[in-house]
Structures are given as C-alpha cells and as structure tokens.
Amino acid sequence: MSSPVDATSNPGQAATPSPPAVPTRRNTELLMLAFAAILVTIANVLVEANQEQELSTQLLYNGAAFLALFGIAHLAVRKWAPYADPLILPFAALLNGVGLIAIYRIDLADAAADPDHGYLVNRQIGWMVISVVLFVLILAFVKDHRLLARFGYTCGFVGLIALALPGFLPASMSSAGGAKIWIRIGGAGIQPGEFAKILLMIFFASFLVSKRDLFTVAGRRFLGMDFPRMRDMAPMLLAWAASVGVLVFERDLGTSLLFFGLVLVMIYVATERVSWVVIGLSLFAIGCVIAYPLFNHLRVRVLNWMDPLGRLDATDGDSFQLVQSLFGLGTGGIFGTGLGSGRPTLIPAAETDFIISAIGEEIGFVGVAAVLLLYLLLVMRGLRTALAVRDSFGKLLASGLAFIIGLQVFIVVGGATRLIPSTGITAPFLSYGGSSLLANYILVALLLLISHAARKPQPPSKPRPQQAPLAEAHTEMVARPT
Amino acid sequence: MNTPIRRVALTVMLLIVALMVNLTYIQVIWSDELRAHPRNSRTLNEELARQRGDIIVGNEAVATVEETGDNLYPYERVYPDGPVYAPITGYYSPIGRTGLERAEDPVLNGSDDRLFVRRLSDLITGRDARGGMVELTIDRRMQETAYQMMTDRGLTGAVVALEPSTGRILSLVSTPTFDPNELSTLDSEARAAATEELEADENRPLHNRAISETQPPGSTFKLLVAAAALDNGYSNDSEVNAAPSVQLPGSSVSLPNYNNNPCGNGQRATLLQAMEESCNVPFGEIAGELGPEVLQEQAEALGFSDPDLEIPLSVASSELGEMADSAAVYQSGIGQRDVRVTPLQNAMMVATIANEGSRMEPHVVSRILTPELDLLDEINPDEAEQAFSPQVAQDLTEMMIASEQHTGGEGQIPGVTIASKTGTAQWGVDPSETNPHAWYVAFAPAEDPQVAVAVLVEAGGDIGAGATGGRVAAPIGRAVLGAGLGGG
Numbered sequence: 001m002s003s004p005v006d007a008t009s010n011p012g013q014a015a016t017p018s019p020p021a022v023p024t025r026r027n028t029e030l031l032m033l034a035f036a037a038i039l040v041t042i043a044n045v046l047v048e049a050n051q052e053q054e055l056s057t058q059l060l061y062n063g064a065a066f067l068a069l070f071g072i073a074h075l076a077v078r079k080w081a082p083y084a085d086p087l088i089l090p091f092a093a094l095l096n097g098v099g100l101i102a103i104y105r106i107d108l109a110d111a112a113a114d115p116d117h118g119y120l121v122n123r124q125i126g127w128m129v130i131s132v133v134l135f136v137l138i139l140a141f142v143k144d145h146r147l148l149a150r151f152g153y154t155c156g157f158v159g160l161i162a163l164a165l166p167g168f169l170p171a172s173m174s175s176a177g178g179a180k181i182w183i184r185i186g187g188a189g190i191q192p193g194e195f196a197k198i199l200l201m202i203f204f205a206s207f208l209v210s211k212r213d214l215f216t217v218a219g220r221r222f223l224g225m226d227f228p229r230m231r232d233m234a235p236m237l238l239a240w241a242a243s244v245g246v247l248v249f250e251r252d253l254g255t256s257l258l259f260f261g262l263v264l265v266m267i268y269v270a271t272e273r274v275s276w277v278v279i280g281l282s283l284f285a286i287g288c289v290i291a292y293p294l295f296n297h298l299r300v301r302v303l304n305w306m307d308p309l310g311r312l313d314a315t316d317g318d319s320f321q322l323v324q325s326l327f328g329l330g331t332g333g334i335f336g337t338g339l340g341s342g343r344p345t346l347i348p349a350a351e352t353d354f355i356i357s358a359i360g361e362e363i364g365f366v367g368v369a370a371v372l373l374l375y376l377l378l379v380m381r382g383l384r385t386a387l388a389v390r391d392s393f394g395k396l397l398a399s400g401l402a403f404i405i406g407l408q409v410f411i412v413v414g415g416a417t418r419l420i421p422s423t424g425i426t427a428p429f430l431s432y433g434g435s436s437l438l439a440n441y442i443l444v445a446l447l448l449l450i451s452h453a454a455r456k457p458q459p460p461s462k463p464r465p466q467q468a469p470l471a472e473a474h475t476e477m478v479a480r481p482t
Numbered sequence: 483m484n485t486p487i488r489r490v491a492l493t494v495m496l497l498i499v500a501l502m503v504n505l506t507y508i509q510v511i512w513s514d515e516l517r518a519h520p521r522n523s524r525t526l527n528e529e530l531a532r533q534r535g536d537i538i539v540g541n542e543a544v545a546t547v548e549e550t551g552d553n554l555y556p557y558e559r560v561y562p563d564g565p566v567y568a569p570i571t572g573y574y575s576p577i578g579r580t581g582l583e584r585a586e587d588p589v590l591n592g593s594d595d596r597l598f599v600r601r602l603s604d605l606i607t608g609r610d611a612r613g614g615m616v617e618l619t620i621d622r623r624m625q626e627t628a629y630q631m632m633t634d635r636g637l638t639g640a641v642v643a644l645e646p647s648t649g650r651i652l653s654l655v656s657t658p659t660f661d662p663n664e665l666s667t668l669d670s671e672a673r674a675a676a677t678e679e680l681e682a683d684e685n686r687p688l689h690n691r692a693i694s695e696t697q698p699p700g701s702t703f704k705l706l707v708a709a710a711a712l713d714n715g716y717s718n719d720s721e722v723n724a725a726p727s728v729q730l731p732g733s734s735v736s737l738p739n740y741n742n743n744p745c746g747n748g749q750r751a752t753l754l755q756a757m758e759e760s761c762n763v764p765f766g767e768i769a770g771e772l773g774p775e776v777l778q779e780q781a782e783a784l785g786f787s788d789p790d791l792e793i794p795l796s797v798a799s800s801e802l803g804e805m806a807d808s809a810a811v812y813q814s815g816i817g818q819r820d821v822r823v824t825p826l827q828n829a830m831m832v833a834t835i836a837n838e839g840s841r842m843e844p845h846v847v848s849r850i851l852t853p854e855l856d857l858l859d860e861i862n863p864d865e866a867e868q869a870f871s872p873q874v875a876q877d878l879t880e881m882m883i884a885s886e887q888h889t890g891g892e893g894q895i896p897g898v899t900i901a902s903k904t905g906t907a908q909w910g911v912d913p914s915e916t917n918p919h920a921w922y923v924a925f926a927p928a929e930d931p932q933v934a935v936a937v938l939v940e941a942g943g944d945i946g947a948g949a950t951g952g953r954v955a956a957p958i959g960r961a962v963l964g965a966g967l968g969g970g
Contacts, residue, residue, distance in 0.1 A: 329514025406494035
C-alpha cells in the first residue's frame with residue numbers, strides 16, 4: 001500500500017486467458033439512469049401541469065437533453081471505466097435532474113412575472129453539455145487516476161493561482177453578491193474556486209501520500225496525543241492557510257469553510273491521528289473568535305442566524321433571504337405544496353444557494369429528505385470506493401472527493417435551513433451555475449476512475465512454482481566458492 | 483487508512499442526519515408558526531390565487547370575483563351592489579377584511595372543514611381550488627327599500643328587520659355606508675387613498691351602526707319595562723300615575739311627560755294608555771317599583787348583556803348600565819340614563835313580542851354551499867329563550883297596536899295592522915344642544931307577524947329638536963314592513 005505504483009496493473013495483462021469473472025454492472029447503471037430519467041420527466045410534467053396547465057415543447061427538450069447526455073456519459077463509462085461503481089453516475093444524474101426541474105420551475109415563475117426573463121434552464125443544459133464532454137475527455141485521457149499523483153505540485157500551484165486570481169481582478173470582473181470570486185469576461189464567467197477545489201485536492205492527496213511514512217514514524221507525544229513534526233507538514237499547511245486566507249479575503253465564507261474541513265479530513269485519513277482534527281477544530285474556534293469582531297459581514301450572518309424573524313428589518317443586512325427560505329420550507333410542511341404550486345421565487349437566489357429551500361417548499365420534508373439521502377448515498381459510494389481501492393493516493397483522493405460533496409451539502413443546506421449561519425455556496429449538481437456543474441462532473445469522473453481501478457479484476461498472479469514448505473525442503477549441495 | 487475513512491463516513495452520516503432533524507423541526511414542528519407569520523406572503527398569495535366563493539342574496543351574488551388575467555393575482559373581489567350590502571359583507575382586500583368576509587373567511591377561501599372532501603377531490607381531479615358559497619337570509623327587496631329610504635333622505639342610522647318566528651335577518655342597513663369595491667381593488671394606491679378617505683370621514687361610514695354601536699333606546703324601552711310589569715302582576719287595565727311629571731326620588735329633579743302633557747284624561751290612565759301616549763311618569767315609577775334586578779333579568783331574557791352574540795358578525799352588547807339609586811332606575815325606565823341598545827337588539831325585542839315571547843337567535847347566514855351550489859350546511863332556527871309568556875306578548879301587542887294608531891306620520895299600509903312603538907331619545911353631553919335620536923320598532927301584520935323591524939335615525943335626521951320617532955323613523959319602518967309583506 002505504501003508503494004504508489006502497483007505492478008499488477010499492466011495493461012498487457014488483460015490478454016491473459018482466464019481473468020476471474022467480475023460483473024461490470026454497467027447494465028445496472030443503465031437501468032438506474034433510465035429510472036432517473038423517468039423520475040425527472042414525471043417531475044417535469046407535474047411542474048408544467050401546475051404552472052402552465054398545458055405541456056410545452058420545453059418538456060421534450062429537457063427530457064431529450066437529459067437522456068442524450070447521460071446516454072453519452074454512460075457509454076463513455078462503459079468504454080473507459082467498465083468496472084466503475086454503477087450507482088455513482090445515476091445518483092449524480094438524478095440530482096442534476098432534480099436541479100434542472102427546480103431551475104425550470106423557477107424560470108416559469110420568473111417568466112410569468114416578467115415576459116422578458118430568459119430561461120436559465122437552457123443555459124444550465126448548455127453547461128451540462130460542456131460538463132459531459134469534459135467528463136468523457138477525462139475518462140478517455142486520464143484512464144488511470146494514479147497519473148494525477150505525478151502532477152501533485154503542479155495542481156497545487158495552479159489551484160492556488162486560480163483561487164487567488166479573482167482577488168487581483170477589478171471588482172467589475174470579479175465581484176457579485178458580496179463575494180469576489182468570479183472571472184468574468186464579456187457575458188461569460190466562471191468561478192475558478194470550484195476548479196481550484198479539485199486541483200488542490202489532488203495536490204493534498206499526492207503530498208500526503210508521499211510524506212505519509214514520515215507522519216507515522218517521526219513525531220512526538222504531547223498531552224497524550226501524537227503530533228507529527230511540523231516541518232513534515234509545512235508545504236501542506238502553507239497551501240491550506242493560503243487558500244483559506246485568500247477565500248476569507250475574497251469574502252467567500254462558505255468555500256473557506258469547505259476548504260478548511262476538507263484538508264482536516266484528508267490529513268486525518270492520511271495520518272490516522274485524531275490529534276490533527278482536535279488541533280484543526282481548536283484553531284478554527286480561535287479563528288472564529290478573532291474574526292467575529294473584525295468582519296462585519298460575518299457578524300451580520302451570525303446575528304441573522306440567531307434571530308432571523310426578529311431581524312427582518314435590520315438595517316445592517318436584514319435576514320430577508322433566510323426568513324423567506326424558512327417561510328417556504330414551513331409553508332411546504334411535510335408533503336410540500338406540490339411541484340409548481342409553491343412560490344419559490346420569493347427567496348432571493350432561489351436557483352443557486354437556496355435551491356434546497358425552493359425544492360423543500362414544493363416537495364416538502366419528504367422530498368428534501370429524499371434529496372439529502374441521495375447525496376448521502378453518493379458520498380457513501382465514494383467512500384466505499386476509497387475503502388476498496390488499493391493505492392494510498394486513490395484512497396486519499398476518493399475520500400476527499402466524496403467528503404467534499406457531503407461537507408458542501410451540509411454547509412449550503414445547513415445555511416439555508418438555519419442549522420448554521422448561512423454562507424453562499426452551491427449545492428452540488430442541484431444549483432444553477434456552470435462552474436459548479438463542471439467541477440462536480442470532473443469530480444464524478446475522477447471517482448469513477450478510482451472506482452474502476454478498485455473493482456477491476458486483478459490479473460492472476462504468475463503461478464509460482466509449487467514449493468514445499470521450508471521445513472520439509474531437502475538440503476542442497478552448493479558449489480563451494482573458490 | 484480504512485479506519486479513518488469509516489469514521490469519515492460516519493461523520494457525513496451524522497451531518498446529513500443533523501440536516502434532516504433540523505428540517506423536521508422547521509417543516510413539521512415550526513411550520514404552523516411560519517405559515518401563519520404575518521410577513522409570510524405565501525399564505526396570502528395562495529389565497530389570492532384561489533377563486534373566492536360568492537356571498538349570495540336571493541339568486542344573485544352580492545360579493546363575487548372577477549378574473550383579472552393577471553397570473554399572480556388572478557381574481558379581484560367585486561361587490562355588485564356594494565354600498566347596499568357593505569354592512570353585512572364587509573370588504574375583502576389583500577391587506578384586511580371585515581364583515582362576513584372575515585366571519586365566514588374559512589368557507590369563502592375554501593379552508594373550512596366542511597369543504598374538506600371537496601378540496602380532496604380538487605386535488606385528485608386537478609380542478610382549481612375554489613371557495614365555498616355563503617347564502618344570506620337577507621330579503622333583497624327589504625334591504626334595498628331600507629337602503630333607499632335612508633340614503634334618499636341622507637339619514638344617518640340603521641335599519642334591522644327580522645323574521646320573528648326564525649330569527650332570520652331580513653335586512654340590515656347602516657348609513658352612511660361605503661363602497662367595498664374601492665377597498666377590494668388590487669390597485670394598492672387607489673385602495674390606500676380610499677381607506678384614508680373613509681377613515682378620515684367624520685360620519686364614520688365604516689362603522690356598522692346596526693350591530694356595532696349602541697344608542698339610548700328612549701321610549702322604545704318602555705316595551706321592556708311593560709313586559710316586566712305584566713309579568714309582575716300588572717295588566718293592560720292597571721291604573722297608573724296620570725300626572726304630567728313626577729319628582730325623582732331623592733332629588734329635586736323631576737321626570738316630565740313629553741311636553742309636560744298629562745297622561746290620558748289627566749285624572750286616571752291605564753297601562754295601555756300610558757303606552758299609547760308614551761307617558762314617561764308611569765314607566766319611571768313602574769321601573770322604580772320593579773327595581774333594577776327585575777329589569778336586568780327581563781333585559782337579559784331579551785338578549786341584553788351578551789358580549790358573545792354573533793350573527794356570525796359580532797354584535798355589540800346592549801346594556802342597562804348601572805342603576806345605583808332610585809332616580810337612576812326611574813330614568814332608565816324610559817330608556818335614558820345609561821341604557822344603550824343596538825338597533826339589532828331593539829329588533830330582537832319586538833320580534834320576541836311578535837313570536838309570543840319566544841326569542842329566536844338572530845342570524846344572517848342561511849346556508850353554506852359548495853362552489854357548485856350543493857348544500858353543505860344549513861343554519862336552522864334556534865330558540866334562545868322564552869323571554870315572557872304568550873299572554874304578556876299578547877298584551878304588549880295590544881299596546882303596540884294602540885301606539886301605532888296614536889302615532890302619526892306617513893306610510894301606513896292599507897289593510898295591514900301594524901304593532902309599533904316609537905322612541906325619541908336624548909343623548910350627548912348636553913341634550914339641549916343635540917337633536918334627539920329617532921326610533922321606530924314595529925312588526926306586522928299584528929295578528930300574524932311576518933316581519934319585525936327596528937329603525938334608528940341618529941340625531942333625528944337633523945330636522946331639529948322637533949324630530950320624533952313618529953315623524954322621522956316610522957315612515958321608513960313602515961316602508962320596510964310593506965316591502966317584507968309584499969305590498970311595496
């Protein structure tokens with residue numbers, strides 16, 4: 001396990017006559033995808049029926065786009081990662097489909113209020129097309145996730161630059177909604193942070209794997225806990241501090257929280273030492289206490305979190321958005337108002353950060369719980385991949401990829417439902433937004449590659465000559481050295 | 483590395499569980515409060531998007547909806563005969579509601595339990611949810627007659643008519659009134675302007691004078707005193723004090739008859755004559771003799787002192803006031819001092835006499851219907867109390883017939899015997915400065931009562947101190963009775 005390169009995965013071995021029969025389960029995947037498509041289409045019909053009272057061609061377009069795109073993605077998996085986990089892609093597809101429905105539904109409401117309002121869902125489908133192309137390219141060209149380990153430092157470097165870039169751009173090109181996280185040229189814009197997330201994850205995984213032996217051997221005991229030597233961790237901590245610092249500077253609280261948690265977990269998985277989590281959380285607590293009086297936007301969010309209903313008219317940044325989200329969820333109740341029958345557009349940013357509230361209003365607690373379980377299952381399949389894969393880099397990367405989905409869901413849904421102070425990040429696959437969607441499809445492609453490596457049948461080891469146990473071995477005459 | 487990965491899995495599970503627990507709290511436990519929060523426009527929007535039920539009189543709607551073609555607010559509430567029915571319907575606007583729009587809101591907006599099955603079938607069949615219909619007991623002709631009589635003469639006051647045998651409210655008018663269409667419009671600026679104007683109007687058109695305001699009943703109250711007297715040994719032939727005035731016990735103030743006239747021939751008079759001529763002296767004395775407890779008991783039997791009366795509009799409680807000394811009892815006996823009644827209460831009193839002493843619960847809603855006009859609920863006549871014996875009722879009727887014959891004014895209905903009592907009630911801080919209120923309570927036909935009515939004209943219609951119930955209020959009451967009896 002400590003060796004990053006596994007000698008048994010030589011492609012030439014595939015030709016050997018009798019590989020053990022491991023089912024690829026690609027047909028399971030296809031079936032699940034078809035199921036997801038049916039669910040999405042039914043939901044789409046419900047939205048249309050409740051909103052328009054008639055079925056439009058947009059319905060066919062949405063359905064066809066969904067089927068075609070995931071059909072292509074499925075074929076790519078069939079070709080380049082045939083042994084990959086059959087559930088990961090359908091989970092992502094279903095979440096993406098639910099997101100499409102929600103965005104389309106919000107579009108209809110916006111279009112009803114303002115006929116000039118464009119359909120965001122068509123742009124989202126456009127982003128899906130690009131995402132799936134990228135997804136296919138990654139499967140086709142990366143083939144083996146261990147290749148990525150070689151580019152660890154490069155990834156880290158590029159990731160940091162991408163993360164920091166918006167901070168140096170003029171506000172007109174980088175700022176939106178209080179956070180400075182965009183690179184916008186002309187009409188199009190991307191959030192480089194979404195991609196930096198994955199690049200830095202690759203860096204952290206490769207770095208931690210290469211230094212892994214040092215953590216477990218060198219170190220000292222203090223207060224009953226084992227602490228690795230600081231100098232072993234320095235580059236890593238530096239990159240971490242830089243990314244969190246940059247994000248705080250760019251006022252992107254959600255993403256900085258995301259990075260913080262991600263790195264903590266990756267270090268914990270690599271070192272197997274709880275001490276790092278304890279240190280990390282202590283530092284986090286100290287950081288919060290220091291930051292609270294310094295950052296006004298942070299303070300406003302905490303105040304709104306503590307008393308949302310009382311701060312509806314607060315002049316220093318009211319709780320309107322959070323309260324609308326709570327009103328929507330509360331009005332929806334257990335079973336929701338029905339798809340297309342709620343008023344999700346009352347929540348500002350309903351199609352991005354607060355999409356879960358828009359969904360929760362119309363399909364109720366039952367529906368949101370189902371969406372959350374989908375996320376949980378997706379994370380669990382990712383972590384299962386981490387357990388199953390044999391190389392340490394794969395284990396670490398898969399853990400990071402899976403965990404970041406779970407953490408991101410916790411931060412965004414927790415923020416929209418007043419479990420934690422709200423911070424602006426997107427819900428993976430659900431929210432409207434090109435960068436987020438692209439990054440998450442890259443993430444899924446990587447998970448599928450790792451999972452393919454994990455489940456691919458081991459080529460039979462070369463039959464060793466039958467040897468008698470040592471004790472029964474006969475003695476041999478050895479030529480006397482001359 | 484597998485142990486930490488398992489623990490990470492457990493952590494993610496806990497995070498998701500925390501989200502679900504929190505969502506359960508919001509969507510299951512907290513949801514009622516969030517839904518009902520005044521700043522939650524969803525609930526109201528949902529209601530505005532639904533087709534609100536009609537309020538029906540006869541076969542026509544007095545409150546209905548018009549389609550706007552707008553997506554967010556597809557319906558606007560309209561009132562075809564707005565001002566005529568405004569005291570009953572109230573108004574319905576995105577920011578508030580009064581009258582039956584408020585009292586029957588659950589039916590009209592469709593959330594009432596009686597509409598549950600209907601809602602369920604709407605849900606299944608995908609029909610647009612609609613509210614239920616409310617049918618009124620109001621008689622269109624009587625309501626319009628009463629409204630015309632009051633407004634044509636520019637009078638401030640109220641008219642209430644009842645069906646004595648059932649308590650059905652046949653007409654309920656309060657003037658000056660308002661046009662609910664102005665307040666139900668979706669044009670928020672026009673609505674705000676209309677609200678401001680109506681609230682600033684010193685004639686208070688938004689006040690419902692028929693049920694929400696009490697006034698001194700004046701001589702109409704003598705019917706109540708007479709009922710108590712008849713129940714306590716008096717008869718129509720009992721001799722009463724015929725003197726033009728009497729000194730109030732324990733004071734130097736005297737209680738005179740109208741214009742200081744003697745009662746009857748000035749030597750002796752009967753109770754019947756005292757009622758016919760509306761002499762104050764005998765009724766002051768009888769009240770003093772019966773005492774405050776007996777009067778209060780009789781008043782409560784007729785519906786006084788009931789703060790919970792609803793028709794289902796909530797009705798102001800009529801009160802006798804405190805009668806601390808004999809002087810106060812004397813003055814209360816002629817419907818002055820602190821006695822205050824609503825026009826509805828006065829109508830209930832004569833309806834009880836007309837119904838042989840049995841007081842029926844007054845109500846203005848007759849039936850609750852589905853949007854397709856199928857019956858959901860029917861409000862049946864309900865006896866509230868036997869206020870006095872049929873014999874007392876008959877004696878009172880006799881007095882009222884005599885009173886009606888004694889009363890002048892226009893509007894007598896040929897061939898119909900009316901039983902009535904007028905009242906001219908002083909009010910205000912200095913009664914010599916304000917014109918008295920004019921009352922007229924009556925029922926007809928006297929031998930088989932179909933309609934009972936109470937008319938109040940505030941400040942006698944400002945025709946001066948000479949205004950009396952007979953001159954100002956009686957013609958209106960008679961016209962309403964006539965409309966009710968089909969004579970016109």
